[in-house]
Amino acid sequence: xxxxxxxxxxxxxxxxxxxxxxxxxxxxxxxxxxxxxxxxxxxxxxxxxxxxxxxxxxxxxxxxxxxxxxxxxxxxxxxxxxxxxxxxxxxxxxxxxxxxxxxxxxxxxxxxxxxxxxxxxxxxxxxxxxxxxxxxxxxxxxxxxxxxxxxxxxxxxxxxxxxxxxxxxxxxxxxxxxxxxxxxxxxxxxxxxxxxxxxxxxxxxxxxxxxxxxxxxxxxxxxxxxxxxxxxxxxxxxxxxxxxxxxxxxxxxxxxxxxxxxxxxxxxxxxxxxxxxxxxxxxxxxxxxxxxxxxxx
Amino acid sequence: xxxxxxxxxxxxxxxxxxxxxxxxxxxxxxxxxxxxxxxxxxxxxxxxxxxxxxxxxxxxxxxxxxxxxxxxxxxxxxxxxxxxxxxxxxxxxxxxxxxxxxxxxxxxxxxxxxxxxxxxxxxxxxxxxxxxxxxxxxxxxxxxxxxxxxxxxxxxxxxxxxxxxxxxxxxxxxxxxxxxxxxxxxxxxxxxxxxxxxxxxxxxxxxxxxxxxxxxxxxxxxxx
Numbered sequence: 001x002x003x004x005x006x007x008x009x010x011x012x013x014x015x016x017x018x019x020x021x022x023x024x025x026x027x028x029x030x031x032x033x034x035x036x037x038x039x040x041x042x043x044x045x046x047x048x049x050x051x052x053x054x055x056x057x058x059x060x061x062x063x064x065x066x067x068x069x070x071x072x073x074x075x076x077x078x079x080x081x082x083x084x085x086x087x088x089x090x091x092x093x094x095x096x097x098x099x100x101x102x103x104x105x106x107x108x109x110x111x112x113x114x115x116x117x118x119x120x121x122x123x124x125x126x127x128x129x130x131x132x133x134x135x136x137x138x139x140x141x142x143x144x145x146x147x148x149x150x151x152x153x154x155x156x157x158x159x160x161x162x163x164x165x166x167x168x169x170x171x172x173x174x175x176x177x178x179x180x181x182x183x184x185x186x187x188x189x190x191x192x193x194x195x196x197x198x199x200x201x202x203x204x205x206x207x208x209x210x211x212x213x214x215x216x217x218x219x220x221x222x223x224x225x226x227x228x229x230x231x232x233x234x235x236x237x238x239x240x241x242x243x244x245x246x247x248x249x250x251x252x253x254x255x256x257x258x259x260x261x262x263x264x265x266x267x268x269x270x271x272x273x274x275x276x277x278x279x280x281x282x283x284x285x286x287x288x289x290x291x292x293x294x295x296x297x
Numbered sequence: 298x299x300x301x302x303x304x305x306x307x308x309x310x311x312x313x314x315x316x317x318x319x320x321x322x323x324x325x326x327x328x329x330x331x332x333x334x335x336x337x338x339x340x341x342x343x344x345x346x347x348x349x350x351x352x353x354x355x356x357x358x359x360x361x362x363x364x365x366x367x368x369x370x371x372x373x374x375x376x377x378x379x380x381x382x383x384x385x386x387x388x389x390x391x392x393x394x395x396x397x398x399x400x401x402x403x404x405x406x407x408x409x410x411x412x413x414x415x416x417x418x419x420x421x422x423x424x425x426x427x428x429x430x431x432x433x434x435x436x437x438x439x440x441x442x443x444x445x446x447x448x449x450x451x452x453x454x455x456x457x458x459x460x461x462x463x464x465x466x467x468x469x470x471x472x473x474x475x476x477x478x479x480x481x482x483x484x485x486x487x488x489x490x491x492x493x494x495x496x497x498x499x500x501x502x503x504x505x506x507x508x509x510x511x512x513x514x515x516x517x518x519x520x521x
Contacts, residue, residue: 011382200378203340204439205368206395207361297342297363 010218021226027179028230034175038168045161056149058119063144084129091118187284208293216286223281227274319473322482324500330482371445377436379424386420392443430457447478
């Protein structure tokens, strides 16, 4: 009769092992989703501020000193010549009306309002622009022209994004603490069911480090497997949410909802979750086994 | 010796196990046989008194030195204490494995030992599928696989038929002849009859009351 290769000191699978896997997988799933949400918030915050700081608007109020056509042409000429400006485009009356629709609604009321002419100015990325100089040049050279660099809105949005991100990190911290506590608790419970193994191996002369190494290896793999199951489920959820976002018929307000994860590198960050869970389970197993053994003669 | 704050289980016990000797430890259930064995195989520490083993005083021996001492002792537990998820082969080779030996260095020896105890065809079986007698033999094989200097057996023939019991005793006697000290805790009359010249420690209510040969004890034991 042939003998098989030696198996680990810990049972490969057991009822307690299945429960542990499930608990670890669920906590990993929650931690991955929270991390995904925080990363998305962080990305959105920077996109919002970058999007706004990459553009300014010139508003042309009606002036008795200059005709609207001359006013527009002069303003466009001045802006396009200014260093660091990528492009400048006059918004049509219909486009300007669209911007006001959320506040005033659709209808003919816009036609009766003296809506100012707007010029959308895109800045060249990575190049500093002397906006204060442009503001003075416009107000001096073009009657009725005002430069709006969205500073106030930008600051408010940046502050909102920063506080949302902070809340996200706080939630992530709470989930991480809960995961830590549950993984520690589950690992200790798992060890309790295998206490007999610890005692027997101790009695036949195994050193503490040998036993701790066997147990920590078992729990490292258990943590990694459970963590990866949670990560896989979370990845499906995140990808699924992105898919729904793409195929949706874009109902009113849908554009305001962020896609949970869009940057592929975010998934690399999520890999840290199962790795961290595996290491926590491993460390807990080692400390618990050494403590149990320490109480034995 | 006492457990926690409970009564003293063993007291005023003094005896010596000579190197290469064979002893029996008898006494009624609850007399403290298993507790005495636990003290000897270092699973418990005495609450007072001295135990000197392999020329070392156990009370003064640092904890990290105890595994090396335990490896010189083989133990057959009364309840076997086999690991159910490991095969017979793996259970028996466990003491060699914890010593850091490679499987290739002990595989043949373990297989030979298992054949000797009549389990040559059950190498890959798991303990839950074994009978009581088979488990007993696996436990014995595990206790002797690392060629211990002292072998302790707690009721080693309790679950086996006379034929297997005889083989087990022959194994103990053979190991003893090779220089292993053997201490068998039992109240099995067949063992006592089989080893008439063996020195017996009789334990009663936590004290060793007699220390005589099996031949002297036999009539008394038979009367009991």
